[in-house]
Amino acid sequence: MTGTISKVVIAGGGTAGWMTAAALSRFLVPSGVTVELVESEQIGTVGVGEATIPGIIDFNRMLGIDEADFIAATKGTFKLGIEFVDWDRVGNRYLHPFGEYGFDLEGVPFHHYWLRDRLRGSDHPLSAYSMCCQAAMSGKFMRPVSDPQSPVAQMRHAYHFDAGLYARYLRNYAEQRGVTRVEGRIKAVDQSTETGSLTALELENGSRIEGDIFVDCTGFRALLIGETLGVDYDDWRRYLPCDRAIAVPCEKIGAAAPYTRATAREAGWQWRIPLQHRTGNGYVYSSSFLNDDEAESALLANLDAPTTGPTNRLRFTPGRRRSVWKKNCVAIGLSAGFLEPLESTSIHLIQEGVSKLLALFPRGGINQREVTRYNSIIGNAYDYVRDFLILHYNATTRDDTPFWDYVRTMAVPDSLTETVELFAENGRFFAHKSDLFSITSWVAVMIGQGILPRGYDPVADSIPDQDLVATLTNMREIYAQAASKMPPHQAFIDHLAKSA
Numbered sequence: 001m002t003g004t005i006s007k008v009v010i011a012g013g014g015t016a017g018w019m020t021a022a023a024l025s026r027f028l029v030p031s032g033v034t035v036e037l038v039e040s041e042q043i044g045t046v047g048v049g050e051a052t053i054p055g056i057i058d059f060n061r062m063l064g065i066d067e068a069d070f071i072a073a074t075k076g077t078f079k080l081g082i083e084f085v086d087w088d089r090v091g092n093r094y095l096h097p098f099g100e101y102g103f104d105l106e107g108v109p110f111h112h113y114w115l116r117d118r119l120r121g122s123d124h125p126l127s128a129y130s131m132c133c134q135a136a137m138s139g140k141f142m143r144p145v146s147d148p149q150s151p152v153a154q155m156r157h158a159y160h161f162d163a164g165l166y167a168r169y170l171r172n173y174a175e176q177r178g179v180t181r182v183e184g185r186i187k188a189v190d191q192s193t194e195t196g197s198l199t200a201l202e203l204e205n206g207s208r209i210e211g212d213i214f215v216d217c218t219g220f221r222a223l224l225i226g227e228t229l230g231v232d233y234d235d236w237r238r239y240l241p242c243d244r245a246i247a248v249p250c251e252k253i254g255a256a257a258p259y260t261r262a263t264a265r266e267a268g269w270q271w272r273i274p275l276q277h278r279t280g281n282g283y284v285y286s287s288s289f290l291n292d293d294e295a296e297s298a299l300l301a302n303l304d305a306p307t308t309g310p311t312n313r314l315r316f317t318p319g320r321r322r323s324v325w326k327k328n329c330v331a332i333g334l335s336a337g338f339l340e341p342l343e344s345t346s347i348h349l350i351q352e353g354v355s356k357l358l359a360l361f362p363r364g365g366i367n368q369r370e371v372t373r374y375n376s377i378i379g380n381a382y383d384y385v386r387d388f389l390i391l392h393y394n395a396t397t398r399d400d401t402p403f404w405d406y407v408r409t410m411a412v413p414d415s416l417t418e419t420v421e422l423f424a425e426n427g428r429f430f431a432h433k434s435d436l437f438s439i440t441s442w443v444a445v446m447i448g449q450g451i452l453p454r455g456y457d458p459v460a461d462s463i464p465d466q467d468l469v470a471t472l473t474n475m476r477e478i479y480a481q482a483a484s485k486m487p488p489h490q491a492f493i494d495h496l497a498k499s500a
C-alpha cells in the first residue's frame, strides 16, 4: 500500500487520453481528484479509429452524452454490424449483426432451430432472422423500442465517427468538468530512486508535471509503460500476421450504409466506413506478404469515389503488454496493446481499461491485489478479442494467395480450437455474461465462415415439424416487414443532425 492518490496525470491526448479524461472528470474530479492531461500537437494522434461496437453507447450514457448532439458533432452515422466480403471464399458475403437472432423458443438458442430447419433441407439464411441484418441490408435504421413484443426491441447499434472530432468532443467535455490540458512534448519521465514509481513528466519547455498516478495514453510509443518501466510486449504476429495499414478518405457518394464493410484482399483486408461527410477506407495487410507500394496501389484501385486527402501509412505490432498496470502507471489505448480493427474493438478496449480503472481506483493507495486483478481482467479481454479475430482468418477455404494459405493452415490457440470444434459438432456455444461478444457474434462469424454444425441441440426437436416451419416463416415475415417500415438510415441521420 502506498500513499493516497489525489492527482492523476494522463500522458497523451488521442482517443484514449480524452476518453480517460472525460470519465475521470465525471466520476473523480467531483470528489476532489485533480486531473491533468499532457499532449503534443506537434506529435499528433494516430488519427484513425472510426468504427465502434455497441458498448460505446454505455460509455456515452455513463457520461450523460446526448446522442443527437454526439452524432452531429462527430459527423457520425449508425452501425448495425459488419459485412464481410470474400472471407470464407471469393464471392461469399455475410453480415455479422449486433442484436440477436430470432425469438426465444423453448430454452435453447435460436440457431439450433435454424440448424434443424436447414438439416431438413431449408435454405433460408440466418440473416433472415436478425432485425439488424434485415435493416442493414435494406439501408434502414431506427433506434430499438422498449416493447419486448416488437422485433425492433432487438435492434442494437454502435457508431461510425470522425476520430479527430470525437477526441475534440471529449476534450470539451473533460475541460468543462475541470481537467487541465497542458500542451508540450514529454522529454523525460522521472522515477523515485527508492521505489521506481513514476514521480513526474518533464516537458521540453522546461515544465515538470508531478502526479500520484500516471495513465500512459501515448499511443504506440508507450513512453511510460514501455520505454520507462520496461514492461514487455507479447507479439501476436504468428496468429495475426497483418502489421501495416494504409488509410485514405474518399468522397461520400449516395446514402450512408448503416454498417462497416470488410473486404478480404490479397494479403489482408480493406475497410469501408461511411460517415456523414466522407467515407473512410483502409487496407490492413501483412508486410511479410505485400509491400507498402503494392498495398497502396491496391487500395487506391478499389475505392468507390475520388479521394479527399492523402494516404496515411501506419505500422503496428499486434499484441499486448504483459501487464498494463505496473507500479503507479496504467496503460490505456495503443500503449497497452493493439489488435487490428477487423471487429472495431480498440475503442471498446479503451473503454474497458477506463471503466475497470474507475472500479479499482486506488484512492487510498495502490494495492497489489487490485493491480493484479486489473491486469488479469484487461489481459483476458485482449486474449478473447485475439481468438475472435483469428477465427475470421483461420476458418477460410481460401488458398489462392500465400497470405490466405498461411492463415488457413497456421496453428491457432487451443482455446479457439475447442470453441470451434464444440460448435462444429452440435452447434454448441457458451457465452459468459461479461464476454465482449455475444453468442450472436460468434454464431454469425462461424456460420458466415462456413462452419456448419453437423447436428443441433435435441431440445430443438421439441416442436413438431409443421409448427417449426410455420413459426420460422412467421418470424421471417415479421423481420422483413419491420425493416420495410423503418426510415432510410440517411434520412434518420439528416433528421437527427437538424434537430441537434
Ligand code: FAD
Pocket: 011, 012, 013, 014, 015, 016, 017, 038, 039, 040, 041, 043, 044, 045, 046, 047, 048, 049, 050, 051, 052, 163, 184, 185, 186, 187, 217, 218, 219, 220, 221, 223, 245, 246, 247, 282, 314, 316, 332, 333, 334, 335, 341, 344, 345, 346, 347, 348, 350
Ligand atoms: P494516439 O492517437 O497515437 O495518441 C497518442 C497521444 O500521445 C497523442 O496525443 C500524442 O500527441 C501523445 N504523445 C505521444 N508522445 C508524446 C510525447 N513525447 N509528449 C507529449 N505527448 C505525446 N479502433 C476502433 O475502435 N475502431 C476502428 O475502426 C479502428 N481503426 C483503426 C485502424 C488502424 C489502421 C489503426 C492503427 C487503429 C485503429 N483503431 C480503431 C484503434 C484506434 O485508432 C486507437 O485505439 C485510438 O485512436 C486510441 O489511440 P491512442 O489514443 O492510444 O493513441
